[in-house]
Amino acid sequence: MLNTKYIVVGAGVFGSVVAERIASVLNEPVTVIEKRGHAGGNCYSEIDRETGIECHRYGSHIFHTSSDAVWEYITQFGAFTGYRHKVLAVSGGKIYFLPINLKTLCDVHQRFITPEEAQRLLSGEKTDPATATNLEEKAIALIGRELYEKFIKGYTAKQWEKDPRDLPPDIISRLPVRTSFNTDYFSDPYQGVPKDGYFKLFERILSDPRISLLLNTDFKSIRHEISPDSTVIYTGMIDEFFDYRFGMLEWRSLRFEWETHRCRDYQGTTVVNYTDAEVPFTRIHEFKHYHPERREPFDSDKTVICKEYSKTWSHGMEAYYPVNTGRNQALLKQYQELARRNPNVIFGGRLGCYRYWDMDKAVLAALDCFESRIKENYHG
Ligand SMILES: Cc1cc2nc3c(=O)[nH]c(=O)nc-3n(C[C@H](O)[C@H](O)[C@H](O)COP(=O)(O)OP(=O)(O)OC[C@H]3O[C@@H](n4cnc5c(N)ncnc54)[C@H](O)[C@@H]3O)c2cc1C
Incomplete structure (x- = not known):
């Protein structure tokens, strides 16, 4: 007992x-x-x-x-270490910072954009998100079609294994966009x-x-x-x-594919998202970059990466996202x-x-x- x-x-x-x-x-x-x-x-x-x-x-x-x-x-x-998370995204063979910020917008438009112009660019494309009938309409209403197609469309389709037009708008409440050059993923102190x-x-x-x-x-x-x-x-x-x-309550699950590579550095950072629908995984993690202060594993000529795939959950699988x-x-x-x-x-x-x-x-x-x-x- x-x-x-x-x-x-x-x-x-x-x-x-x-x-x-x-x-x-x-x-x-x-x-x-x-x-x-x-x-x-x-x-x-x-x-x-x-x-x-x-x-x-x-x-x-x-x-x-x-x-x-x-x-x-x-x-x-x-x-805790002072690690501050940055996320990069590969879209159409080019690399950008996420969440969308001024650097991302400058890279998309291939010129310098001021914060004020960024504000205008973003709001100029907006329609009312409250009237959206699916996720695609809501995302376009929030950030415009160009950014939606580059960063959200393919990634969301992989995450949910569904066309974003077949997903309810409530799945997203907002999409974070910064009009500064702050490229940190999180804003917490x-x-x-x-x-x-x-x-x-x-x-x-x-x-x-x-x-x-x-x-x-x-x-x-x-x-x-x-x-x-x-x-x-x-x-x-x-x-x-x-x-x-x-x-049963429904969940989304994930599958992780682990690889050890004989190279010092595989992707130069901890996490890279792959936003194109044609790439089957959603992101690659390279764990040594969380601890550059651990000199021996960091400098060694081996690295561990993990490819993350989104999966529909069924009973017995790990439940990740409600x-x-x-x-x-x-x-x-x-x-x-x-x-x-x-x-x-x-x-x-x-x-x-x-x-x-x-x-x-x-x-x-x-x-x-x-x-x-x-x-x-x-x-x-
Ligand atoms: C892919 C991914 C990445 C994330 N990244 C971050 C991040 O970067 N930063 C962040 O702050 N948060 C992150 N999170 C969220 C973080 O994982 C959660 O906040 C945290 O796990 C919540 O803790 P928990 O105790 O509620 O649940 P869990 O960590 O899931 O713990 C529940 C435990 O209960 C055990 N258990 C369940 N059923 C039984 C049973 N019947 N008998 C005995 N044991 C049982 C499970 O095995 C598990 O160990 C991420 C989540 C996911 C899915």
Whole structure:
């Protein structure tokens, strides 16, 4: 029988932060159950044995936040590098910076464009996004046809395996465009990757001796062993928890193709997007560029890259992105209604809440969940 007062399902960001708070603030033992062979959820990284390069196994992860509280919390568990993310995009054999900024516009038009002219160029092409009936119309209304065709059309078709004209307009709310030469991908003041790697970061978050981590353990297999008096913080899929009683929520999945190359530098940067529909993958990650300060693997004549392909999700595959349609939102509401009738289970994390969160939002949600739902109801 698993009889700790608190049981956390999932050792991703949300589960790990909640477990750490329960142990260190409430001084209570907590059991963390994780079905994978490692903690860290989708942020997990490991050192590639052959090259010594740290690889983010579920796609590139860069920590970025505007929240002082999140930054203060996360940096207790180790320092971050000053890495600032830049994304380049190959379109029609040429290379551009994303998100679209003044440098991108100058490169597209092959001349110097002032911020004021950029504003005029962009607004001159706009129609009302509210009247768009599909994603293509909405994107054109937001940034104009030329930029849409160069950067959005092919990439979106690959991401969703659908013509953008067959996708609902609500999938995008806005498309970021900057009229300055700031080529950073994120605008948050705090950015970086953990100096000692994501694997170390999670090891430290979960290092409190009151935390017991059970790896390779699926909630399903130990569910019957959980004492009815325990509080379960569940960060797996909400529909799976209820045995898909109302049907399955849809997700997008990804496939990663890993390659080791005998060259010092494959693409000169961490991430390059491929926006043309004819190129089957959406982006290439080259992981050594996250840590130029690690001289030995960085200078070596080997590099690890990973090609990312977007895939339709089916049961049993890794779920990466929720699909924001009316059908899925209605289904989610039904599951949330059931969840309300299970007061001993708190649903959290991206899978339990069926939403996309960056890591900082997952940390914030976990801190908030601890304060308002766990600490508030704690009776010693
Ligand atoms: C491709 C990609 C790139 C991203 N890049 C960034 C980025 O650059 N910056 C950023 O801030 N965010 C990024 N994110 C978002 C980031 O991955 C999430 O914010 C983070 O993973 C959320 O943590 P979580 O704990 O909610 O979920 P997860 O990390 O998914 O953790 C959930 C954990 O629960 C476990 N679990 C599920 N079901 C069960 C079960 N039944 N029994 C036991 N264990 C179970 C899973 O194995 C997993 O370890 C990216 C996401 C994707 C998909």
